[in-house]
Amino acid sequence: MANIKPKLAQQLVTASVLRRVATAMLPFYRKIAGNRSFAADWTRAIVSADLDLIGRLLSSIPTLAGVENYGTNGIGYFISFPFPQPVIFYTNGTTIPPGMVQFTFNTQAHRSIALSVIPLYRELSVNNSFARSFAAAIRRKDNGAVTAMVRSLVKADSLKSVTIEQNGVALLFKTRFSKYPYRNLLFQEMM
Known part of the structure; x- marks a missing residue:
């Protein structure tokens, strides 16, 4: 039984999982960054917790x-x-850390992130090689390697930290557009 846990942990985040999520989310981030109107509608849906509007906005992006x-x-x-198991769900999102504020989300901060x-x-x-190396570093809990890989691509001064969490990664941003920090997350949901 002791040998099952390490083997299971190795299967939780793979290049395939990361590539599938990144491929689906990339057009969304491009649309948020490039379309002020879409980004404002997205913020309105988030702040009002309007799941119907979120669904309509997501349906406008073919990969989502x-x-x-x-x-x-x-x-x-x-x-x-x-x-499939053992992953079940792998999640991406951007949020203000809980407990700081309620029903607040800044469009310009989100676009910047x-x-x-x-x-x-x-x-x-x-880049399958990059995704394999990234997943392996997460599985090893090698925060130095993950941070170096992220910072080689995410050049924004607003990126304050990179941490490994829940078989994934959390990028903490502090933009000039909001007094609140934001976290961009890739993680495995724990059931």
Whole structure:
């Protein structure tokens, strides 16, 4: 039984999981960064916790049109992708850390973060070698390697830290557009 846990942990985040999520999310981040109106509508949906509007906005992006697992906490959003066991769901999102504020989400901060993370999601999407190395570093809990890989692509001064969490990664941003920090997250949901 002791040998099962390490083997299971190795299967939780793989290049395939990261590539699938990044490929689906990349057009979303491009649209947030490049389309002020879409980004403002997205913020309105988040702050008002309007899941119908979130669904309509997601359906306008071909890679996310069929996504059924999404949600908001009024300070951010999460989009989850189903996978076979043991992963079950791998999630991406951007949120203000809980407990700081309620029903607040800044469009300009989100657009800035989206623009900043596009190179990371593009690299995960198109470069299998990078995705394999990134997944391996997460599995090893090698925060130094993960941070170096992220910072090689995410050049924004607003990126304050990179941490490994829940078989994934959390990027903490502090932009000039908001007094609140934001976290861009890739993680495995724990059931």
